[in-house]
Amino acid sequence: MARLTLSALRKSYGAHAVVHGVDLDVADREFIVLVGPSGCGKSTILRMIAGLEEITSGSIAIDGRVVNEVDPKDRDIAMVFQDYALYPHMTVEQNMAFSLRYRGFAKAEIRQRVAAAARMLDIETLVARLPRQLSGGQRQRVAMGRAIVRDPKVFLFDEPLSNLDAKLRVAMRTEIKALRQRVPVTTVYVTHDQVEAMTLADRIVVLDKGTAQQIGTPEEVYETPASTFVAAFMGAPPMNLLPASLSGEGAVELPGGTRLQLSGASSSRLDRAPSREIWFGVRPEHLVPARDTSKAEIVAKARVVEPLGSDTMVQFDLGGVALIARMPPKSVRAPGDPLAFTMDPHDVHVFDRASGRRI
Amino acid sequence: MRRRSHILRHLVMALVCALMLIPFYWVAKTAVTNENIYAYPPRILPLKPHLYNFVDVWYLIPFARYFANSVIVSLIAVAGNIVFNAAAGYALTKNFAGKRIVVLLFLSCMLIPFQATIIPAYLVSARLGVLNSYLGLALPLLSTIVCIFVFKAAFEAIPASLQQAARIDGLGELRILFRIMLPLAKPAIATNIILSFIWSWNAFLWPLIITRDVTMQTLPLGLARFLAYVEDTTGALYAFVCMVLLPGIIVFLMAQKEFIRGLTSGATKG
Amino acid sequence: MNTAPPQRAGVAGSADAVAPPVRAADWYRRKRTREAMLVACFLLPSLMIFFLYRILPLGWNVILSFEYWSPLKAARFAGLDNYAEMFLEDDVFWQALTNTLIFILASPIAILLALAVALAVNSDLKGAAIYRTIIFLSYPLMSVAVGIVWRWLYDERGGFINFVLRGTGLIKEPIPFLQSFGWALPSVILADIWQVVGFYMIILLTGLQSIPQHLYEAARIDGAPASARFLRITLPMLRPSLFICAVIGILNSFTAFDLVYVMTGGGPAHATELLVTHIYNMGFGETRFDYAAALTVVQFTLLVILTFLANRAVGGNAGSVESA
């Protein structure tokens, strides 16, 4: 049982604040991913949880015990660093056993734990090697092994895959996911890669400029982004965002004069909009090719066509704004081809222009 | 392609080394011949080489005693340098109030020429009661600023995550220094050994001032004593230089092993 | 699952139940104090030695520089007399100052040379250890001997350099290197470079060996060419070592004392006089310790300024690798 609770967590360097009051309640065995662009404060939060950074204000509690005033070693956490931080002068085995030795474990127990972790991570044959004799992926496993042998309350991962090449990154991602099912420990995982976040997380925390923009399951974050920032950050290619205006009674006027009538719940929310100026958002895959051009809400000409095999990405202009649509393969062949789309009102997003918040 | 660049590099290095070695050759040649180095044209190959100069060096001064003195003083200096410099260098990688001042202080300490500090340094040593002792000989050399900065630079090149990992693993500062930082700073340790050894081994003016007792003198002082016997004949001087130089080279070669190990085993490479 | 039951401060039902503690600052302050104490303990031995053998003597020099003093006469206040004499009447001081600056400004040549050598011998080149040893070999030599050998190398009649230059037909008339006002200082500087280049090399090698290899691996994965790896990784990571070298270059303007003293004695007509030889001559040669003290203070101030500039030149923070 290990819960992790952050309340009103703040961090500033002098007058410069990098984390502005983050609240987060991580349930036992939950896998939380902090995601955001570089400089958003995600690593700082992780390091505050680890005790490597001072907390300016707010608190961190593990299992209800406030650990603000607890040294890193006594917080019962384990951390996997971006560069793995394996001790270069020790063998894999010594690396994994290192912290246990300083925690007064019996030799036999250390041996047994290291062996178990090595078996679990499939690195049994490597235990006598030095870190520099390992490949990137193997080092990554050792780093995780070092965390696992500790059997901590909380696992912390600091962009653990960013030093690997693209192919290995995907493979390791899958492994972390698989490992997670065998060792279900409360985890906070930091990454700037939204795909990692989507695939690994139980819940995602999207951070920007030191504030949590949205906390939710991958589905929530993807389907109902709380702000234009989240909308643009999660998903590749990102959500199309157009400056638009509300023309009353649930209607939206897009650039180029197109009017779109939103129905039901959406339209009633629009009435509460603080301003008529909005961002209108639609994901590339939610631009549905219209069979009947006359009924299409968007009519345009393709500008760039990028066939990906499974899909074809098409760029086009709408009232001077560039948009991307994800279309079935071979549905569009060349630049200049005519395009026509309809949109399901449930799949479109409306954000306040000034605040960027979802309406 | 790679091989050709290697050959080119070998050629360049060989040339540089040859240029570096010319004065050496002359030292060695003169040491075994006693030739007048001002003879013209210079004689490139030694004529009738002999080893009398080396024998003279051994017998005309209490070479063994001076050698032992030099070894003791240098060992003290080397030990002091490693421990004190590593500690200070590690401290300087930390952030603390007044760090800039301390760094500035250390740097400025370097900038006073020893020639200008002889008299006060002697008075200080007299006050401490360490005149004419091994400790007194080594004391001013026990910590050197250049070497502190060598350690500082080496520690800073060690990824911060290693220290943090160690902290999470439950190590205190002393253990981090000794178990993590020092083993990873072997090139810096080797540099410290080499430099502090050479500095104390070659120190001349300070031993000259602080020792009164002939039996406390170090090898460089022996040179002066020795030259009094042989009337500044250069062959003897060079023989002496060869004999004084040798330990420095041996220490370098031994410490250099650490460098090589650093290269081949990647001890410092993450 | 855990080995020890957690010390519960109280089971919080929700995030709200955990009140943000205000006392945190106190704990951090204590922690920082503890760290500061540790830092102080680590610095103490070195500081003690420097205090006794560097700072006290500097203070002695500063006080003396405002006095009339000799080992046997009671001190008399001199005000700025020593400084006035130095700046207004002492031509040798100005010459020595110029020469000292030239000596320092020549050190980048040696540092670049050493950097090239260090890069070459830090590679997978076979026999690198031999090259390294040979190039370092000149450093442990006693400066007095180095001076004597180079004095001979430069000799107008019997010297090796003239012998070679004339033998290969490069020059007709021998060059009196150390007897010529134009050649004397460059000649001394060259001999000095010969001696210290191995020192620079060692420092730079230490720096090179401390660069974590994974930085290069990452760069290689990113497809950075060798030149970019040098400019983006090697050079920035070498900054602390380069700074040490720069400081050694500055120091060298007085550690070269023996060499200058033996090779030229500061001559001809002060053409190779450095501030430090002038200081020594004034102190122990002319028994004017008060005036030598004033010279020391001025040289010290000059070198502090130069060190400060060198620090700025390599990116500040006394040669630290800038961390975020």
Place this chain on the structure above:
Amino acid sequence: MQKRRDVLKLAAGTAAASFLPKKLYAQTGTKKLSILTWNIIDMEPLFKQWFATFQSQNPGVEIEWLDKKGPELPAFYQTQLAAGTPPDIVDIQGGLGLEWAGQGALLDLTPMLDKEPAVRARFNPEYLANWVFEGKNYLIPFYVSKSLLFYNKPLFKAAGIDYAPKSLDDILSYAKAVSGADRTGFLTLNFDWLYWPLFRMQGVDLLTPDLKKPTFNTPAGIETADKLAKATADGSINKISWTGRWVEPNGAFAAGNVGMMHAHSSAYFFVKTQGSWITPETIGIAEVPGYWSTPNSHGYAISKGARNPELAWAFLKFATEKSQAMDFARGRTLTTANAEVDKDFLAELDKNDPTAAAVLRTQIEHTDKLTGNWRLSDDSAVKNIVWAEMQNIFLGRRDAKTALADAEKKVERELRRT
């Protein structure tokens, strides 16, 4: 095994003892005598013998002997002065003794010499007068030398010259005749005031007799400097003359490519070991034209801070006594300025080594023509000023007229300063 352990024990014991600072002699007892000599450690057996004899005459006296090499002795002595622990007796070379006397470091020996005229009578009066500062005698001669002229007879013969030069013009014209290819005609040592006879023989003196005003900036002075500069430029004079100190000039002359060398007697013994061409037939020995020469002598002084000045004086009397001085002259082949000793020793040497005897004989003759021994308390400052400008002239950077005028101005300022 047992033996090795003993050796180790002994070594450890010695090492431990060495770690403990030795007590400064000055802080203990009163019957201690400390003697600082200038680079004569090779005389250790003789000195040890003297100490033994002296101790038997003065029971209970402990003697500490320190020896430092030339360039380092001043630094050592002055440090000891500052620390208040100067050696009782110090051996000083050249004009340094007068500077230290001027500083108040040395004891005035005049009362002792006055009280014991027999001691005063031992010494050559001119050499003794070398160290009279402001009318008081601060040092007594230990061993003495002065400059003379050596010449390479084969080179002279090849150039058609077969006698020693009688004037500066002779020197320069012979030098020119000898020089050519890689030969040069003339060399001089230059430290202290060793080059000054070249000016003095032209009637140029440095200072007025009262030492208050410079007198070298005269037409004769300028002319002399000019001549030397020209001869240097055309290769008659070896450039080492103006930069080298001891090893190079002697080495160059010994190499056999230099016609003449102006140096003091000890140079002969150095040159002889380095030059295979040197035999009694080939080396010419002559007085400097006009018999001018610069002394380069060692004297004994007693520190004013000496704990036992009477004991120190007793030792000086002992060391300069005929028997001791004679042993010393024999040991080092030199002149002591003890008139009786020098006479006897030279007679003895005539039989064994006539060339050496001829060299040493010049050292005790014409001692009334000593120059370059100005009794100034700031002799080295004056020396440095004049020498720098001389180098400028001789090596062709400045013309003699302006350089000497500058030197004159600076010397005047220096003389005013003290």
